Structures are given as structure tokens and as C-alpha cells.
Amino acid sequence: MWCGIITLFPDMFEALEYGVLGRAQKNDLLKIACWNPRDFTDNKHGNVDDRPYGGSPGMVMSVQPLHAAIQAAKKSAPKNTKIIYLTPQGKRFDQPAAEKLAKEDGFIFVAGRYEGIDERIMQLEPGEEWSVGDFVLSGGEFAAMTMIDAITRLVPNVLGDAESANNDSHCAGLLEYPHYTRPDCYQDLVVPEVLLQGNHQAIAKWRLQQSLGRTWQKRPDLLEKKTLSTVEQELLREYQASEQGIKRD
Numbered sequence: 001m002w003c004g005i006i007t008l009f010p011d012m013f014e015a016l017e018y019g020v021l022g023r024a025q026k027n028d029l030l031k032i033a034c035w036n037p038r039d040f041t042d043n044k045h046g047n048v049d050d051r052p053y054g055g056s057p058g059m060v061m062s063v064q065p066l067h068a069a070i071q072a073a074k075k076s077a078p079k080n081t082k083i084i085y086l087t088p089q090g091k092r093f094d095q096p097a098a099e100k101l102a103k104e105d106g107f108i109f110v111a112g113r114y115e116g117i118d119e120r121i122m123q124l125e126p127g128e129e130w131s132v133g134d135f136v137l138s139g140g141e142f143a144a145m146t147m148i149d150a151i152t153r154l155v156p157n158v159l160g161d162a163e164s165a166n167n168d169s170h171c172a173g174l175l176e177y178p179h180y181t182r183p184d185c186y187q188d189l190v191v192p193e194v195l196l197q198g199n200h201q202a203i204a205k206w207r208l209q210q211s212l213g214r215t216w217q218k219r220p221d222l223l224e225k226k227t228l229s230t231v232e233q234e235l236l237r238e239y240q241a242s243e244q245g246i247k248r249d
């Protein structure tokens with residue numbers, strides 16, 4: 001996956017040199033390259049922003065340095081690279097979106113700052129607008145990093161088997177089951193018996209039930225969007241009954 005980033009703060013992307021993404025970069029599964037609009041200004045003061053027309057507080061990122069930086073990035077980008085504008089006005093980024101975007105070869109992420117970017121850049125360099133949530137960040141860099149992380153871990157071979165994303169929350173429209181590790185008893189808190197017995201079928205059933213139950217408790221909106229099999233419905237009913245202290249025969 002090739003990720004070009006248009007940013008006034010390229011050093012921030014050093015954060016992607018750690019953990020799974022750092023390993024993906026070392027293994028050539030992820031390539032990060034930044035273009036700073038500051039290096040592309042054609043005005044004598046080297047300004048990358050200016051006051052908004054019509055008057056209002058704050059500054060706006062100027063179209064010319066953005067345009068030149070995107071054009072420079074496009075020269076290094078793979079064919080069919082998508083341009084992604086990070087903005088709180090964009091489509092909401094989520095796990096299904098990450099799954100879809102993980103099939104692309106490359107992206108140019110445009111990270112805004114200040115009040116945002118001059119609107120005309122999107123006419124000159126059409127792309128998709130994405131938001132990481134209904135809140136406002138000070139800049140698009142963290143949004144770009146969030147998207148790059150979520151997308152890259154779905155690229156084949158980025159995660160080892162042991163870290164496989166298949167069971168992760170949101171992958172099948174459910175939250176993941178709870179995890180425990182040693183010791184099996186800590187301050188009188190014990191690990192569920194089923195996990196200690198080595199019966200893989202029983203463990204899989206318990207995990208699916210926990211997954212359904214947690215989703216029902218924490219994110220009922222996800223369950224509304226999902227069609228449950230008969231087995232899943234029964235497991236969920238059992239979970240609900242035990243949570244509500246109802247004894248079922």
C-alpha cells in the first residue's frame with residue numbers, strides 16, 4: 001500500500017514507524033511519503049495560508065501550494081491512486097470502509113489545517129472526502145494516520161496469523177469477545193472455566209456468545225444492522241436470560 005501525504009507537519013508521520021505499521025514499512029508492505037506544501041509555494045514570503053475571502057476568523061490553506069504538492073506526489077504515486085481529503089464534512093470512516101479501501105493500491109491523503117483548505121483544490125484534483133468522526137480535529141494528520149492504520153492492517157500479510165483481524169470488533173458487525181491471560185486467578189477474579197479446559201468447540205461457542213452478548217450490551221445499534229442465524233439468536237437469548245437472572249430450562 002502506497003500512502004502519499006500532503007501535510008505541513010511531515011514529522012508527525014514518524015509515529016507510523018512503530019508496531020504493526022513500522023513492521024509493514026520495513027517489509028515493504030506499506031510505503032509512506034510526505035509532501036509539504038511549504039516546499040511548493042510560489043509567493044516570495046513562502047506563505048501556505050491566507051485570510052478567508054468574505055472575512056471570518058482563522059486562515060485557509062492556499063490552493064497553489066496544495067495543488068503543486070499534490071501534483072508532485074502524483075508523480076511518485078502508483079496508477080489509480082485515490083486522493084483522499086480529510087475533513088469533518090466527509091463520509092464517516094468505519095471498518096467496512098477500511099475493508100474496501102484496503103483493496104486499493106495507493107492514496108494521497110490531504111491533511112488540512114487552520115479553517116481548512118481552499119475549496120477549489122477539489123475541483124483541480126478531484127478526490128473523496130472522508131471524516132474519522134463527528135468531531136473537529138485541529139488538523140488532518142491524526143485523521144490520515146487513523147485511516148492508514150485501520151486500512152494497512154487489513155492488507156494481506158501485514159498482520160501475522162496470531163494477530164489476524166478476522167475476529168476483531170466490527171469485522172463481522174459484532175464486538176469481539178473478552179480476553180484473559182495468566183494468571184488464571186488474580187485477587188479472587190478468575191478466568192472463565194471454559195477457557196481453561198481446552199475444548200475448542202466449547203471455547204468457540206462461548207466466544208461467539210460473548211461476542212453477541214457484548215454487542216447487545218454495548219452497541220445494540222450494530223445488532224439491528226445484522227441478521228443473526230438461528231444458532232446465534234439462541235446463543236444471544238441464553239446470554240440475555242443469564243444477564244437478566246432469568247432461569248431457562
Ligand SMILES: C[S@@+](CC[C@H](N)C(=O)[O-])C[C@H]1O[C@@H](n2cnc3c(N)ncnc32)[C@H](O)[C@@H]1O
Nearest residue numbers: 086087088112115116131132136137139140143
Ligand atoms: C480545524 S479543522 C477545520 C474544520 C472546518 N473549519 C469545518 O468546520 O469543516 C482543520 C483540519 O482538520 C482536519 N479534520 C478535522 N476534523 C476532522 C475529522 N473529523 N475527520 C477528518 N479530518 C478532520 C481537516 O483536514 C481540516 O481541514
